[in-house]
Amino acid sequence: MRALPLTLAPGQDLKVFLDTLAREQQCSGFVLGVVGNLSRAAFQCPGRPEPTVLEGDLEIITLNGTVSPQGAHLHLSLSDGACQVWGGHLEPGTLVLKGVELLLGVLDQPKVAVAVGSHPVTAPMPAPSTQVSPWQALPSRVEIAVLPGCPWCARALRLLSSAEVPHQVFRVDHDDAFHHWHGRSGMSTFPQVFVDGTLLGGYDALSALHERGDLMQLR
Structure with missing residues (x-):
């Protein structure tokens, strides 16, 4: 087991x-x-x-x-x-x-x-200590930080899942988490999307990547 x-x-x-x-x-x-x-x-x-x-x-x-x-x-x-x-x-x-x-x-x-x-x-199968999101397949190149209840975050998650792009989801639901992601990206809005550790941007940047046909390359 x-x-x-x-x-x-x-x-x-x-x-x-x-x-x-x-x-x-x-x-x-x-x-x-x-x-x-x-x-x-x-x-x-x-x-x-x-x-x-x-x-x-x-x-x-x-x-x-x-x-x-x-x-x-x-x-x-x-x-x-x-x-x-x-x-x-x-x-x-x-x-x-x-x-x-x-x-x-x-x-x-x-x-x-x-x-x-x-x-x-x-x-x-991940190690027992590995936290796995149901949005995530390991390994993944994409990280996304989301605010609970944010409609643009929900759209970004739907876009990634419909394209079957593996991704790690991080919920920003307290001040420490907000400060962490703000310090990493310099952004105060969400979602925040990172590819291979580099900031891509928010929903608009992710949508533009999809429209260019480049999102599938992140599978």
């Missing part, structure tokens, strides 16, 4: 992501641990004809179960803003709010995939 750490980005569907990863890469395993929050949770309660759906700032308490090419069978428990606990069988439509850190135990797989956007690609 290998331990695979994953980071899910804001807006990603937790159930769909795990189903896609396991199906397209033919890997099986189980959840070892999880922390994070959700903007929307869909789960099937016992005896109910339809899934229950909650929206808001929802904190994940537990996620237990298995993933396989036949689909993920997972049970989710979470807390709402009133500290009321909910739970049931995880369903599609469960969306990440700020981020979810997930640790999978992958069984008997010499290689495992980490997803670029919604399109998983094969990559060597």
